[in-house]
Amino acid sequence: METSKKSAIIIGATGLTGNVLLQELLKDDRYGTVKLFSRSSVGISSPKLEEHLLNLFDIEAHKAKFIADEVFCCIGTTMSKTPNKEQYGAIDYGIPVTVAKLCKENSIETICVISALGANAESSVFYNRVKGEMEQAVLSMSIPNTYLLQPSLIGGKRKEKRLGEWLAKKFFIILRPLFVSSLKKYRVIPPQEIAQCMVILANRANKERRRILSDEISKIVEGDRNRT
Known part of the structure; x- marks a missing residue:
């Protein structure tokens, strides 16, 4: 008897990592439906794809459509952009x-949920504090399988230009050989690894609620590759 296929929701599929995640889910035979909630279309066609174009600040008004087995939240901005x-x-x-x-x-x-390395509700740094407060609020919902991924700088090319981020990536890539042991979490991480890690975690369903640092994201993906 054929197992029924799963459904997933992506918030932020037009962004760098969200778009990579979308491609991962569309090619994954375990998923029959991928719902996107976003302001604009991703501009691709697939029998699996179901797009809901809306203002994300009003997403609660679309609660009846917000039904799936898993939810992936890849939304985020920067202080320079906002x-x-x-x-x-x-x-x-x-x-x-x-x-x-x-x-x-x-x-x-x-x-x-994609958060960020350094997220801390007690931080004096506004960016880190907001991310930390978000993590606390999400964890307080007590959703059985809650994963908060804390990537370092994310590699890859974005649609919009982020000069400061681009310079930081170049700097961190040059220093990559020095990032060993406990410093591994500061290495630039490809969006593909983040997306793959999210899919792996979602399919484990271990009934756990936890934060995952950048270097652990890479370890989870590597471990999954070694098992296949």
Whole structure:
């Protein structure tokens, strides 16, 4: 008897990592439906794909459509792109927390959220503090399978130009040989590894709620490759 295929929701599929994740799910035979909730279309066609174009700040109004086995939240901005702190908080805190709330209300048992290395609710750095507060709020929902991924700088080419991030990537790539032992978590990480890790974790369903540092993301992906 054929096992029924799963459904997944992606928030932020038009972004760098979210788009890579979308490609991973579309080619994964375990998934029959991939729902996208975003402001604009990804511009591709697939029988698996179901797009819901909307204002993500109003996503709660679409609760009836927010039904899936797993949810992947890849939304995020930067201080250079969104300098207004209130707007920044509405995106990096407000959207993931609302998404987690919908998961709780609709009995979705698995959520994977991209956070950031250094996330800390007690941090004096605004960016890190917002990410840390978001993590705390998501964890407080007590969704059975909750994974908060904390990548370092994410490699790859983005659609929009981020000069500061580009320079930082170049700097960290040059210093990569020095990032050993406990410093491995600061290495630039490819979006493919983050996306693959999210899929691996979602399919483990270990009933755990935890944070995953950048170097562990790479280890999880490497371990999965070695098993196959």
